[in-house]
Amino acid sequence: MTLISQIGDFLGQEVELKGWAYNFRSSGKIFFLQLRDGSGRVQVVYSAAVLSEDQWNALQQLRIESSVTVRGTVKKDERSPSGFELDGFVFTLIQLAQEDYPISKKEHGPDFLLDHRHLWLRSERQWAVQRVRNTIINSTYTYFHEQGFMKFDTPILTPTSCEGTTELFEMDYFRNEDVQTKAYLAQSGQLYVEAGIMSFGRCFDFGPVFRAEKSKTRRHLTEFWMMDAEAAFVEHEGNMQIQEELICRIVQDVLKKNVYELRVLERDTEALRKVVAPFVHLTHQDAIKQLRDLGSDITDRDDLGADDETLLTQQYDRPIFLEKYPVEVKAFYMKRDPEHADRVLNNDVLAPEGYGEIIGGSQREDDLDTLLERMSQHHLALEPLEWYLDLRRYGSVPHSGFGYGLERIVAWICGLHHVREAIPFPRMINRLTP
Numbered sequence: 001m002t003l004i005s006q007i008g009d010f011l012g013q014e015v016e017l018k019g020w021a022y023n024f025r026s027s028g029k030i031f032f033l034q035l036r037d038g039s040g041r042v043q044v045v046y047s048a049a050v051l052s053e054d055q056w057n058a059l060q061q062l063r064i065e066s067s068v069t070v071r072g073t074v075k076k077d078e079r080s081p082s083g084f085e086l087d088g089f090v091f092t093l094i095q096l097a098q099e100d101y102p103i104s105k106k107e108h109g110p111d112f113l114l115d116h117r118h119l120w121l122r123s124e125r126q127w128a129v130q131r132v133r134n135t136i137i138n139s140t141y142t143y144f145h146e147q148g149f150m151k152f153d154t155p156i157l158t159p160t161s162c163e164g165t166t167e168l169f170e171m172d173y174f175r176n177e178d179v180q181t182k183a184y185l186a187q188s189g190q191l192y193v194e195a196g197i198m199s200f201g202r203c204f205d206f207g208p209v210f211r212a213e214k215s216k217t218r219r220h221l222t223e224f225w226m227m228d229a230e231a232a233f234v235e236h237e238g239n240m241q242i243q244e245e246l247i248c249r250i251v252q253d254v255l256k257k258n259v260y261e262l263r264v265l266e267r268d269t270e271a272l273r274k275v276v277a278p279f280v281h282l283t284h285q286d287a288i289k290q291l292r293d294l295g296s297d298i299t300d301r302d303d304l305g306a307d308d309e310t311l312l313t314q315q316y317d318r319p320i321f322l323e324k325y326p327v328e329v330k331a332f333y334m335k336r337d338p339e340h341a342d343r344v345l346n347n348d349v350l351a352p353e354g355y356g357e358i359i360g361g362s363q364r365e366d367d368l369d370t371l372l373e374r375m376s377q378h379h380l381a382l383e384p385l386e387w388y389l390d391l392r393r394y395g396s397v398p399h400s401g402f403g404y405g406l407e408r409i410v411a412w413i414c415g416l417h418h419v420r421e422a423i424p425f426p427r428m429i430n431r432l433t434p
């Protein structure tokens with residue numbers, strides 16, 4: 001058996017392919033089958049004169065998404081998506097699909113498609129998105145391994161919140177000396193990755209995280225994949241440099257490895273080619289000034305809303321580092337800017353073309369007393385975070401890190417309107433199935 005992605009190596013030779021009937025049409029004694037096998041799509045051309053009568057009759061009964069085996073000779077064809085075509089001489093059904101394949105060429109609403117997500121994933125656009133996602137994941141692993149970061153797996157069941165308590169999923173299961181203790185689904189593995197780097201120097205995790213987001217927006221999922229990276233002895237500027245290199249690497253890899261997928265998605269690749277270092281740097285203060293000039297009613301110490309981010313990213317064609325937010329809108333673990341005590345040494349990365357925040361990161365507070373003070377300002381209980389405080393008691397060092405939301409990056413690079421298409425099975429406040 002040969003994969004469609006490899007048939008270029010078999011020009012003029014006979015191959016056997018196995019896959020699904022994506023589409024077909026027939027004109028008299030010629031039958032055109034669009035075959036997909038997961039690795040790609042190719043047209044198989046059959047002529048009644050070549051096939052046995054049984055096989056020709058089987059073709060006449062064919063239905064969309066039936067599983068099939070074909071044999072044929074590989075020919076060059078400039079118009080075909082793979083650059084090749086097959087002159088078919090054997091056709092065998094594996095399973096004849098039922099008549100009522102729910103997804104057709106006609107327009108379906110988003111709810112219908114999401115209800116049939118298990119089948120929708122076979123459509124070429126959805127296939128392309130998940131292939132790009134796969135490249136982004138691989139590219140992330142490769143970049144970090146090249147840079148000496150170790151993969152460090154963090155727990156999903158946790159006794160505390162990382163990013164504040166408003167979006168926590170709670171459960172009652174664990175007992176401590178027969179007293180029920182609440183557990184929460186992780187919002188980010190960051191705090192644990194901080195423990196990791198005190199042993200391994202540079203670490204990253206990559207896994208599902210959970211946020212009980214009440215907002216229904218095109219940027220929010222309740223379950224999404226986050227990558228958290230952390231590095232010892234790296235400060236604010238160095239932290240941003242790592243983020244810049246990672247994002248550039250991801251975009252370059254997708255441009256190289258997903259040429260066909262980006263074409264299927266009709267993605268403007270010129271916009272992606274402009275994603276090169278150096279990215280734009282703006283302080284929160286500069287951004288507010290600029291936003292007000294652009295007509296936003298944002299005030300000095302506000303966090304940016306989605307509309308503000310969109311507006312700002314439309315002013316530049318590269319990603320933006322948005323730095324030094326007011327201390328009161330950010331998490332307890334962020335280190336304060338020594339030059340402006342009311343600001344933190346943090347940065348978000350905003351993706352261009354209106355996409356907005358894809359990364360949140362900061363230098364971490366490494367001084368025990370300052371951290372205790374910050375925790376009390378945030379009304380955080382000390383006991384469940386004693387282990388985290390130990391990291392400041394025993395060999396504390398300057399360190400920094402960041403986290404990216406995989407679906408936000410996929411949505412941006414693929415040019416999607418909504419993050420729900422960026423993950424195989426999206427979970428949102430109003431969607432738990434399939």
Ligand code: 4AD
Pocket residue numbers: 162163187188189190211213219220221222224226227228229357358359360361362401402403404405406407408419
């Ligand atoms: O900015 P956030 O909340 O940062 C953290 O959780 C840090 N602990 C990360 C770190 O420093 N290691 O989330 C990080 C990223 C956001 O920039 C965004 O891309 C994504 O996670 N994100 C979401 N993606 C989809 N749906 C949601 N509800 C998201 N919330 C955050």
Ligand code: MG
Pocket residue numbers: 348357359360
């Ligand atoms: Mg954030």
